[in-house]
Amino acid sequence: MEILHVEKVIEEFETMTKDTENVQRETLKKILEENGSAEYLQNLGLNGRTDPQSFKACVPVVTHQDLDPYIQRIVDGRPKFVPFNDELMETTLQIFRTSYAFRNREFPVKNGKALQFIYSSKQSRTKGGLFAGTATTNVFRNSQFKKAMKAMQSQCCSPDEVIFGPDFRQSLYCHLLCGLIFREEIQLVSSTFAHSIVHAFRTLEQVWEELCVDIREGILTSRITFPSVRSAMAKLLKPNPELADLIRRKISGLSNWYGLIPELFPNVKYIYGIMTGSMEHYLKKLRHYAGDVPLISADYGSSEGWIGANINPNVPTESTTYAVLPNIGYFEFIPLKENVEEQVHDTGDANILSMEPKPVSLTEVKIGEEYEVIVTSFAGNNLFFL
Incomplete structure (x- = not known):
């Protein structure tokens, strides 16, 4: 690789x-x-x-x-x-590579996985015959994205079927389940925006016992209904009572969910996503979940194009x-x-x-x-x- x-x-x-x-x-x-x-x-x-x-x-x-x-x-x-064209995709990858290089110098990751709460909606065809979708959909569905994530040792722990799943709630549940299955290998937690990370762990507060049942029995909950997602998760999910008991102990030992992320993912180096502007509203709750794990804001851009990279990951x-x-x-x-x-x-x-x-x-x-x-x-x- x-x-x-x-x-x-x-x-x-x-x-x-x-x-x-x-x-x-x-x-x-x-x-x-x-x-x-x-x-x-x-x-x-x-x-x-x-x-x-x-x-x-x-x-x-x-x-x-x-x-x-x-x-x-x-x-x-x-x-x-x-x-959105190939040149914009290349500038996206250049931004990713640049900010990763500066992050990795301060918070090195190696041979691990990323718990990425990312979602890709369907691309539609316009009457003119072009594919149309959200900016993130265009990125996540591009073959160069996965190649770049592998090179940056930041590959998502969830299979493509989860990322491209047709139902947001089902994909979120499976992201959480994949993260717990690979908990020792998770080195970073990320999403496009800070609010998505906060929402994910608020959801975990509600469904953690169900997740433990899935892990204990090795059988995916019936709430996941799409065959492609169920099939992909079945390849990862095997009965593991020891892991289920460990997760239960870790969560039961928390005080008001403080430090949830490092408790569940002991090797996590940092949490990454857009945290400036309107996302600052979510920092208090995100810090509560993160405990002592550093929060690093992602790069500056918009649907029209990228502008700059965060090359100072150590600053507040x-x-x-x-x-x-x-x-x-x-x-x-x-x-x-x-x-x-x-x-x-x-x-x-x-x-x-x-x-x-x-x-x-x-x-x-x-x-x-x-x-x-x-x-x-x-x-x-x-x-x-x-």
Whole structure:
């Protein structure tokens, strides 16, 4: 099995970020060359030019609403689709590899499994013949995802039939059961968002006795009804009274469920998922379940594309910062109103307030100021507000 060389990934990241201006210029050139034949860009008068100055002069800042008519002509389906292509998949994997490399330097995992509460809904076909699904569905169903997880020694302990199961509740139950079966091998617990991890362990509070019965008897509960899921779980589930008794003792010894995660999974190194922004609301409960296990926030992105990786996993979760990867998109930043008001105060020029703030490049942002992020992605989303 190919193992990811974390120091090589970190070295590549540091080399690239030291030459951000040139990397951004080349990234924009690549994006425009790949999407230059698109009707939208052809109507803006770029005429084959790929330099940042021409791009800023010709291509306006837009939102999803502005691009929606073009997207609808592609998918001929319901609104608010966002294109996802092979380049976006590669940038996703690059983000995963980069943040993993920095995490693994601080919290090394080796030859273990991950308890990942991940779910993949069905992909549908649009009238235009394209596959459509959530951003996470596009990632989890891509063959490169599983290959990357193996290389990062972070492979999900649950079989594909559970991840791709048609019923969320049944998949969640089976994720918990798989985690308990492989409890000694679990080295990290993760999900896309913090609330999914909290919800999973709140569910465990309710069903743990049923899980113990399944483990003791080696027979899956009748609540799991889909044949493909039952068949996959039957290959993992064998009668194990000793494990069932151990889990019962561990849970019975807890005080108000504090430290549940390390008690059940003694070799877990950290808990990982998006924990910033609206997810901060779940940190108190997640810390209660985690005990002394570190919480690490996942990377910064959206359905439109990725922006940055968490390369400082040791900092408190509430203080998480992200490093922009300059080759995964072309980034610009609009100063927030507060910054402009400060500029008026400093210069005494009130005319600044009537001016539309101009986007600045990645190398022009100033420490301590706040900006709205704009990304031009490889999917052809040009100057897209996040």
